[in-house]
Amino acid sequence: MTEEPYRWVEAIQNRREYIHEQLAAGSPIVALICADGVLMVTVSYGQKKLFEIYDRIALGAIGHPGDIERLRMSAIEVASAEGFNRSACDVSLRRMAAYSLSPALKTAFEQIYGSPFLARLLFVELGHHDEPDLLLQLDYDGAFKVNSSAIGDRPEPFAVISGRESSAHAMERFLHDRASADLGQSEALELAVEAWTVGKIALSDEDGADLPDAEAIAACRKDELSRGALEAVILERKASGNSTFRHL
Amino acid sequence: MNTFHPQAEETFARMPDFAEVLRRHGVLQEPPPIPAMNASAASAAATIGGVPVTQATTILAFKFCGGVLVAGDRRATAGNLVVYDRADKVLEIDQYSLMAIAGVPATAWEMARMLEHTFQFYRRSQLQELSHEGKVRALSKLLRDNLGFAMQGVGVVVPLFASYDIQAATPRLYFYDVMGARFEVADFAASGSGSPSVRAVLQYANAYGPRPLPKMNEEEALLLALRALDTAAQNDTATGGVDRHAQVYPIIKIVNEGGITTVPEAVLAKAYQRDLQSLPKNAVLLTTETE
Numbered sequence: 001m002t003e004e005p006y007r008w009v010e011a012i013q014n015r016r017e018y019i020h021e022q023l024a025a026g027s028p029i030v031a032l033i034c035a036d037g038v039l040m041v042t043v044s045y046g047q048k049k050l051f052e053i054y055d056r057i058a059l060g061a062i063g064h065p066g067d068i069e070r071l072r073m074s075a076i077e078v079a080s081a082e083g084f085n086r087s088a089c090d091v092s093l094r095r096m097a098a099y100s101l102s103p104a105l106k107t108a109f110e111q112i113y114g115s116p117f118l119a120r121l122l123f124v125e126l127g128h129h130d131e132p133d134l135l136l137q138l139d140y141d142g143a144f145k146v147n148s149s150a151i152g153d154r155p156e157p158f159a160v161i162s163g164r165e166s167s168a169h170a171m172e173r174f175l176h177d178r179a180s181a182d183l184g185q186s187e188a189l190e191l192a193v194e195a196w197t198v199g200k201i202a203l204s205d206e207d208g209a210d211l212p213d214a215e216a217i218a219a220c221r222k223d224e225l226s227r228g229a230l231e232a233v234i235l236e237r238k239a240s241g242n243s244t245f246r247h248l
Numbered sequence: 249m250n251t252f253h254p255q256a257e258e259t260f261a262r263m264p265d266f267a268e269v270l271r272r273h274g275v276l277q278e279p280p281p282i283p284a285m286n287a288s289a290a291s292a293a294a295t296i297g298g299v300p301v302t303q304a305t306t307i308l309a310f311k312f313c314g315g316v317l318v319a320g321d322r323r324a325t326a327g328n329l330v331v332y333d334r335a336d337k338v339l340e341i342d343q344y345s346l347m348a349i350a351g352v353p354a355t356a357w358e359m360a361r362m363l364e365h366t367f368q369f370y371r372r373s374q375l376q377e378l379s380h381e382g383k384v385r386a387l388s389k390l391l392r393d394n395l396g397f398a399m400q401g402v403g404v405v406v407p408l409f410a411s412y413d414i415q416a417a418t419p420r421l422y423f424y425d426v427m428g429a430r431f432e433v434a435d436f437a438a439s440g441s442g443s444p445s446v447r448a449v450l451q452y453a454n455a456y457g458p459r460p461l462p463k464m465n466e467e468e469a470l471l472l473a474l475r476a477l478d479t480a481a482q483n484d485t486a487t488g489g490v491d492r493h494a495q496v497y498p499i500i501k502i503v504n505e506g507g508i509t510t511v512p513e514a515v516l517a518k519a520y521q522r523d524l525q526s527l528p529k530n531a532v533l534l535t536t537e538t539e
Contacts, residue, residue, distance in 0.1 A: 048375070052372050054372070077264070077269050077273070078273075080266065080269065080365060080369045080372070081269060081270055081275050084270060084275060084361070084365045085270075085273070
């Protein structure tokens with residue numbers, strides 16, 4: 001069927017729909033740049049979702065655990081080999097995503113007889129010295145966005161991924177007016193949990209034109225945290241050793 | 249050899265080994281084969297592959313009441329030449345592990361780097377710390393892989409390894425031989441060309457001093473380490489003493505349940521100065537009279 005272009009496009013479209021369906025239940029992940037570092041927050045239901053990749057790189061992922069594991073291992077391998085062969089300063093999230101992960105994801109997605117990666121990834125990198133921090137969303141088809149949200153052109157101090165686009169948009173709208181790179185760690189954590197809750201509500205709320213009010217957020221948050229576990233990590237700006245990753 | 253379907257092998261991925269990852273990425277080569285040796289060469293004392301073993305350095309480590317103290321002089325030599333007088337031979341491998349190196353620096357530093365990255369890779373990929381036993385074994389394996397180089401006389405490394413064992417809640421100290429055998433010691437260990445003197449000093453202090461090494465406090469332990477290294481420098485040209493002019497002191501690090509601390513140079517300078525002043529004056533007079 002690949003000999004016929006139309007059917008190839010159709011197959012790819014079917015594949016997209018199938019993957020979207022598979023990812024739809026994914027618990028949102030919020031990344032925030034704050035004064036103390038780069039924070040990542042989610043609520044997990046039994047399975048870990050936030051990981052250390054290298055000294056200054058962390059990963060949050062939703063999707064199939066087997067696929068997440070393969071991508072996580074690839075990222076760790078690429079970063080570790082580079083860090084050993086050259087130096088830890090030469091490990092770059094942008095290069096890793098653009099030269100290693102993105103092409104591999106695209107190939108797997110478009111080879112319609114093979115299995116695609118059922119995963120959506122959010123990488124964060126703490127900038128060296130005065131370089132800006134990097135927030136990178138990498139999708140199952142290899143497409144990636146750096147420091148961007150759907151709302152404006154200016155770089156935002158946050159990035160989110162979620163099972164549904166509407167949920168991600170709700171979180172972005174919520175964070176657009178509230179997030180600031182000057183927040184302290186505890187304020188940023190509080191804001192990230194609220195944003196996560198907004199995303200969680202939007203997952204089950206089909207129309208979702210308005211953001212939920214504070215009461216609805218508090219109720220949902222209490223309910224979800226009684227069932228799942230809050231998972232939060234930070235890449236600390238003032239870490240004492242080389243490795244900046246820490247669980248909160 | 250292997251009857252697995254190739255795909256099945258990929259599906260059930262083995263536990264990743266960092267060295268193997270590096271080989272796959274073309275970063276690391278296979279270790280060299282071990283050259284065949286005739287019996288006379290093998291039995292000749294203190295030579296490997298016909299080349300005399302040069303371990304021009306002094307490193308020491310002992311347990312005291314505040315953990316394990318690891319110290320090393322700063323001199324790097326090649327034959328009769330002093331190459332460098334600020335070498336750092338006590339290396340931090342992770343939060344709780346110290347490796348002190350004696351032998352060929354190029355190999356030793358690379359080994360320490362390999363070890364550090366191996367522990368990190370394990371932690372990140374397996375989402376847990378490598379066990380204490382696993383860390384101790386990893387260094388054994390590196391030494392074993394290096395045997396081919398060592399026997400060609402170009403990469404002899406005889407390290408010490410000190411680490412705080414979190415599970416057993418106790419500090420541990422090991423020395424290794426060239427082939428990778430590891431020996432856990434109860435009180436002290438030394439390696440390098442100055443080690444005979446150091447061993448004698450530590451043995452004497454442990455057996456006949458005011459109190460055994462494991463009962464010493466930090467101040468006493470520091471003083472003993474400085475004196476032991478000073479003694480080694482007196483007897484061994486390849487061991488650097490204290491260069492007070494340039495403010496070059498030995499490197500001394502301590503590992504315990506709180507992690508690793510480096511003793512600041514100012515503290516060493518003060519301890520050294522105090523020790524000099526407390527020594528009887530005739531010790532200096534005697535040496536000048538013999539001239």
